[in-house]
Amino acid sequence: MSTSFMDLEDGDLCFTMSDNMAMDSDGHMLMRMGDNMAMDMDSGDLHMISSWEDEEDDD
Secondary structure: OOOEEEEOOOOOEEEEOOOOEEEEOOOOEEEEEEOOEEEEOOOOOEEEEOOOOOHHHHO
16 A cells, blocks of 8 residues: 655655555655645645555556
8 A cells, every 4th residue: 555756845755654645754744635736734835746646546
């Protein structure tokens, strides 16, 4: 289940924890907003990310 993607805003590597939540290398929680966008749960800022594809898309 664990996949990784790159946070293009600050260069952090992020690891998924569930379908909609991930944690970056600094320990910040991110919520999936789309395939290429996530919201930082600490600051509320939107981050562009490399790709966080939904597992349902793989069917």
